[in-house]
Structures are given as C-alpha cells and as structure tokens.
Amino acid sequence: MSRIEAAPDAVQGNLVDRLLAGLPPETLLTDPDVTASYAHDMASFCAAGAPAVVVLPRTVEQxxxxxxTATELRVPVVPQGARTGLSGAANASEGCIVLSLVKMDRIxxxxxVDRIAVVEPGVLNATLSRAVDEHGLAYPPDPSSWEMCTIGGNIGTASGGLCCVKYGVTAEYVLGLDVVLADGRLLRTGRRTAKGVAGYDLTRLFVGSEGSLGVVVRAVLALRPRPPRQLVLAAEFASSAAACDAVCRIMAEGHVPSLLELMDxxxxxxxxxxxxxxLPETTEALLLAAFDTPDPAADLAAVGALCEAAGATQVVPAEDAAESELLLQARRLSLTALEAVKGTTMIDDVCVPRSKLAALxxxxxxxxxKYGLTIGVCAHAGDGNTxxxxxxxxxxxxxSRRARESFDEIMALGLELxxxxxxxxxxxxxxKEWLAREIGPVGLEMQRAVKAAFDPLGLLNPGKLF
Structure with a gap:
C-alpha cells in the first residue's frame, strides 16, 4: 500500500476551505499552537507529525x-478519543486531519429490559458506568484511566481493566457499531439482540482496530445487572514468585474473583x-483479591487461606466497602505513581498464560x-496481563536507550513464554515491529488485506499497526 504523503500548503489551504463547506467553523482548529496539543497520546518513543487541522465533529453527518473530503483530497485522517492511550495509536501523521470524537459524547x-446502552464514541467510561448504575446495571470494562478515557478509545484499543478476570474485556460487550468508512459511507454492524450470527462478525473486527478500518460513531453495548459491592483482601508476600503461586492456586481451585491484581x-x-x-513497603509483592458475591467474606477467607499456603506473610481482608475502595484506588494510581519516579515511563503490556506469570x-x-533501571510491575494477575x-x-x-532496550527485551520474554x-x-x-514477530508473515499479509478492503487508499491512521 502506498504511503500517503503530507499535503502541500496549497492543498492544506484548500482542505480547510473544503471542510468548512460542510462543517460549522467552531468544529475546526487550525492554530498550530493548538493543534500541536492533539499530536500525540501518552506513549513515549512514538513519533508524531503536525496535523494540518483538527476537527471536532458533533454529528455522524459531519x-x-x-x-x-479526505478521500477526495487524499489526506490522511487520524481518529482520536481522549488520547490516554499508551502505544502511539492516536499520534498524528504529518499534514493529517486529526478527527477528535470527544464532542460526540451523548448517551x-x-x-x-434489553440490558443495552447506545452511546456516541466520546462518552467517558466513568460517565457511562455512573449513568447505568442509576438503572441497577453495570458496564464492566474499567480501565485504570476510566475517569478520562472514552468508549470510542476503549473500542479502538480493545481495552480491559481491573475487573476483566471475571467480567471480560471491551470486545465482549460491544454488540453493534455504526462506522463511517474511509470514503464516507456509513456501515452498521452487529445487533441489539442477545444472540446473532448473521454473516461475518464485523463488529469484533473493528474492536481493537485502532481507527485503521473506520471511524466508530455509535456503539451498542451490553450491560449486566449491577453486582453487590465488592470486598477486597490484601496479601503480602516475600517474593513476587510466591504471589504468582497464590494466583495460580486461586484460579486452580475454581474461584472467580471480581479482581485479582498484583503490585510489586x-x-x-x-x-x-x-x-x-x-501501603506496606516491607513486602516484595502485594496481591489484591476481591469478590462481589453474595457472601464475599467467605470467599475472601478461602482465598486468604490459599495465599497463606503459598507463603503470604500477612493477609488482611478489608472490613468494609470504603476500605476496599482505598485499596483499589492504590492500584489505579500505580502507573501515575511510577511515572513520577523519574518523570518518564515506558509501559509494557505483555500478557502471558497464568501458569507463566511468575516466570515473566x-x-x-x-x-x-541487567540494564540498571527501575522497572515496576503492576498486573491484572488474574488473567496474566502484566x-x-x-x-x-x-x-x-x-x-533512554537502556529503557528502550529493556522494553523490547520484556516483549521478547513474553513471546518466549x-x-x-x-x-x-x-x-x-x-x-509495530513486534506485531510482525508475533503473528508471522502470513498473518501480516492477511491483516494488510483486511486493511486494504476497508481503506484501499490507506488514509485511516497510516503508519499504525504495520
């Protein structure tokens, strides 16, 4: 697929005029000092270009x-949510249109009855969670950035979260999508029903596609009944290996915690x-387990015994919901806290089988x-995602060089395991380089063929994935 080059100045000027022909002036940002703030997400070591214009649409038609317009003028488009991502997927290409969906924020x-929510992509995860809670329902996917990240961004990156060990990840809750394709056509995928197997599952194809196949403008999301308030247990260990052993024991015994998190x-x-x-700094690893069952205290007691059998030096169950929330807040602060250690972080995202968690x-x-660096590990231990x-x-x-080399070595270790x-x-x-290593040449060829089918000109989020 040919590379889309940045548009020359004359074309960029025409671009703004053509956009304004169908958009209100307030939806366009052209001041370079302003558009620069939309150039990248939260990832380090990821190149970003200068956008020609930022558009903040409010409707599907916009x-x-x-x-x-982008197709006619052959200008690349980078869809964005709240830019809380950690892989550079929302980074601008030189001379592109940044298409920020944050103003499309209606529930x-x-x-x-059908246990669904229909939302626009700019709705914040936390906003949706609180809104459905008023109806006695829950939207389970809860990334650590849930107060800031958008549903559209969650769909684009197939986000997980702290509760995914029991409730699963974003892909399991997206029933249907409205997607604007590269040429401006509107595609509707999926359904509102609990079941449906009509044709290829295009909905799942778009989940995790990072804005490279189309622009999600509406989503039908599955909801669950609101579970009871969860109680949390904190277990201290003298080694990370012992904490990982406890994770394996808990899962092997058939327990289904609503959360199972590790902090080194x-x-x-x-x-x-x-x-x-x-928090207890004398511990080598802190394991947080939670249950939202009808009798969480009994479940925590059983898990506490398994932690002690694995070598826990102390097991402390929370006494109430407030104490539980305090522990969860500590876990949610982990990545922000690690960033404060030296000012810059590279956050890896390696997931391994639970049986290999200790080795990772x-x-x-x-x-x-080996590299003389501080590397902190927090993990969704219940599903092996570190x-x-x-x-x-x-x-x-x-x-910085040592940081990048260590980051790559961690990814290599994950694949080896x-x-x-x-x-x-x-x-x-x-x-990008590591995707090619993981899926191999045939897998890469098929993924590129899918991309070409949806976006033959290569306009959508060029330079991402492969």
Missing part, C-alpha cells in the same frame, strides 16, 4: 463530510511516595538489574 439510550515492591513504594497511602515477573526483575513499567530520565540519552505483546493497550506505533 464525520461523513470529513471522510469524503443515546439505556434499556434495562517498586510499585507499592511509588504509590506511597505519591499519595501517602500507608521474575524475568522482568532480572532485566531491570504492565512492567520502565522508569527513566527522558533527558538522559543513555538511560507463549504470551502476546499487548493484552489491552494495542500496537499503535510502539509495537
């Missing part, structure tokens, strides 16, 4: 006009330094020692 429908010593210290939460975590410890976070001084060239390079953050720019 999105269609943008895509028709169109909540149906307690580095992460615990970082959270304490940032938020003064009084101890391997990361060895990599940190977030090794490399902390470094971005102004130090040598330290039968895992994947990304469990929920996506490929974007950061992991």
């Amino acid at each position: 999105v269609q006009h943008v895509m028709r 169109l429908e909540i149906d307690p 010593r580095t992460t615990v210290k970082a959270v304490n330094d940032l938020a003064h939460m009084g 975590v101890t391997g990361v410890e060895s990599i940190a020692e 977030h090794p976070t490399v902390c470094f001084d971005g102004a130090d060239p040598d330290e 039968g895992g994947t390079i990304t469990g929920e953050h996506g490929v974007g720019v950061l992991k």
